[in-house]
Amino acid sequence: MTHPFSSYRKLFPILENTIQLSSCSQSALSLPVKRAIDDYLDIWTRRGADWGYWMDQVALARAEFARMIHADANDIAVLGSVSDAASAIASALHFDGERQAIVTGSLDFPSICHVWLAQQPRGAQVRFVQAQPGASDTTDKVVRAIDGHTALVSVSHACFYEGQIVDIAATGRAAREHGAVQFVDAYQSAGSLAIDVRAQQVDILAAGAQKYLLGIPGIAFLYVRPELAQRLTPSVTGWFGRVNPFEFNPAKLDFADGAARFNTGTPPMMCASVARAAIGLINEIGVPAIEDYLGDLSAVALEEAPRLGLEVVSPKTPGAKGANTAIRIPNASEVEARMLQSGYVVSARNDVIRVAPHFYNTAEDVVGALRELARLTR
Template sequence: MKHPFSSYRKLFPILDNAVQLSSCSQSALSLPVRQAIDEYLDVWVRRGADWGYWMDQVALARAEFARMIHANAEDIAVLGSVSDAASAIASALRFDDGRPEVVTSMLDFPSICHVWLAQQPRGAQVRLVQAEAGRTDTTQRIAAAIDDRTALVSVSQACFYDGQIVDIAATGRAARAQGAIQFVDAYQSAGSIAIDVRAQEVDILAAGAQKYLLGIPGIAFLYVRPALARQLVPTVTGWFGRVNPFAFDPAQLDFADSATRFNTGTPPMMCASVARASMALLNEIGVPAIEAYLQQLSAVAIEEAASLDLEVASPLDPAAKGANTAIRIADAAAIEARMLQSGYVVSARNDVIRIAPHFYNTADDVVGALRELARLTR
C-alpha cells in the first residue's frame, strides 16, 4: 500500500528505531511539538513570566481545535482533562425536574461514567446500556434507551477498548427527539475521524490532546453549542469562566456569554503550546484524508490478524471502527512489555493489545507488529 503521508515520517524521530502504534494511548512525539516545548521553556527562561505569550498560545490552540471540528473559537472552553469538562457540564444540569436519567454505555471510558455516577446524590439515575465489544449495534442500543426521562445522553464516538464507532449524529437525533442533550467524548476520535459539529448537530463535545491529537496530557477542549451554552450555568467554575478574568473582582460571578463560561482556573499554558503545534500539523494534512488512510490500515490489520489466527475484538468492518484494532491476548500487559523490547510500541487494556496507528504509520508497521504479536503469544 502506498503511504500518502510518507514525507511527514521524518517529523517523528522515534520511527527511526521503533514502530509506535499506540495512538489510542499516546501518539509519537513530533518535531513541531518538541519545538513548541522548547520555545515555551525558552520564553520562560528569557522573560520569566509573559502572560501575553501564554494567552496567545491558549487562544491559538482553541482556534486550531475549532477549525478541526468546524466550530468557532469562542464556542470552545479549555480545561485540564475530559473528566473536568464532563464535571463542569454535570454541574450545570438538574435532575429534579422529571428528567433524572443519564444514558451511557458499558463501553464508554470509566472516567466519564464515574462523573455521571457521582451525580447520584443530586438525583441522577444512570442507565448503562449493555454494549458489547466487536458489535456494530451500539448506536441503536443507545438510541433505544433514550426516553422522556432522559436529561443527558453520553457517548464515546470511538470506544477506547475496541475502537467501535457510535454514530453521534444518530444518537443526537434520538436525544433531541426526547428533549435531551448529548455529550460526546471524542478523546479516541478527534484527529483521526472527521468531525463537523454543525453538520452532525452536536450539543457538547470534549477531547483531550494526548492521543490522536498528537499532544500531551493536561489539556482538553470542550465545545458547547452556543445557544445551549447560554442556558447552562455551571457550579464548577473558576476565574477564567468570567466575562473578564483580569477584572479580579471576587464579588462578581458573571459568566461569559459563550462556552468559555465552562473554563475553570488558570489554563494549562504549556500544554496549550503543544496542542497548538500538534493540531496545526493535523489541520495542515486534513483529518478526512487521515481518516480514509486509517481505514485502509484497519483493513490491513483485520486481514493480517485473520491470517495469523489472532482473535480480533474490534468490529470486522473497517468503516465501523476507528484506527484502533484490538487483539484479544492473555496477559496483555506482559505482552505489551515484550513487544516494546522487540521495537513495537503498542497499548494493552485488560485482555487486549491495541494496534492503533496514525497517519505516520505504514501498512508494513501494522503487519510487522501483528506478526511479532503472533510470535510472542505462541
C-alpha cells in the same frame, strides 16, 4: 500499499528505530511539538514570565481545535482533562424533575461514567446501555434507551477498548427528539475521524490532546453549542469563567457568554503550546484524508490478524471502527512490555493489545507488529 503521507515520517524521530502504534494512548512525538516545548522553555528561561505569549498560545490552540471540528473558536472552552469538562457540564444540569436519567454505555471510558455516577446524590439515575465488544449495534441500543425522562445522553464517538464507532449524529438526533442533550467523548476519535459539529448537530463534545491529536496530557477542549451554552450555568467554575477574569472581584460571580463560562482556573499554558503545534499539523493534512488512510490500515489489520491466528476483538468491518484494532491477549500488560523490547510501542487495556496507527505509520508497521504479537503469544 502506497503511503500518502510518507514525507511526514521524518517529523517523528522515534520511527527511525521504533514503531509507535499506540495513538489510542499516546501518539509519537513530532518535531513541531518538540519545538513548541523548547520555545516555551526558552521564553520561560529568558523572560521569566510572558503572560501575553501564554494567552496567545491558548487562543491559537483553541482556534486550531475549532477549525478541526468546524466550530467557532468562541464555542470552545479550555480545561485540564475530559473528566473536568464532563464535571463542568454535569454541574450545570438538574436532576430534580421528571428528567433524571443519564444514558451512557458500558464500554464508555470509566472516568466519564464515574462523573455521571457522581451525580446520583443530586437525583440522577444512570442507565447503562450494554454494549458488546466488536458489535455494530451500539448506536441503535443508545437510541432505544432514550425517552422523555432522559436529561443527558453520553456517548463515546470511538470506544477506547476496541474502537467501535457510535453514530453521534443519530444518537444526538434521538436525544433532541426527546428533549435531552448529548455529550460526546471524542478523545478516541478527534484527529482520526472527521467531525463536523454543525453538520452533525452536536450539543457538547470534549477531547483531550494526548492521543490522535499528537499532543500531551493536561489539556482538553470543550465544545458547547452556542444556544445551549447560554442556558447552562455550571457550579464547577473558576476565574476564567468570568465575563472579565482580570476584574479580580472575589464577590462577583458573573458567567461569560458561550462556552467560555465553562472555563475554570488558569489554563494549561505549556500544554496549549503543544496542542497548537500538534493540531496545526493535523489540520495541515486534513482529518478526512487521515481517516481514509487509517481505514486502509484497519483493513490491513483485520485481514492479517486472523491469518496469524490472532483473535480480533474490534468490529470486523473497517468502517465500523476507528484506527484501533484490539487483539485478545490474556496477559496483555506483559506482552506490551515484550513488544517494546522488540521495537513496537502498542497499548494494553485489560485483556487486549491495541494496535493503533496514525497517518505516519505504514501497512508494514501494522503487519510487523501483528506478526510479532503472534510470535510472542504462540
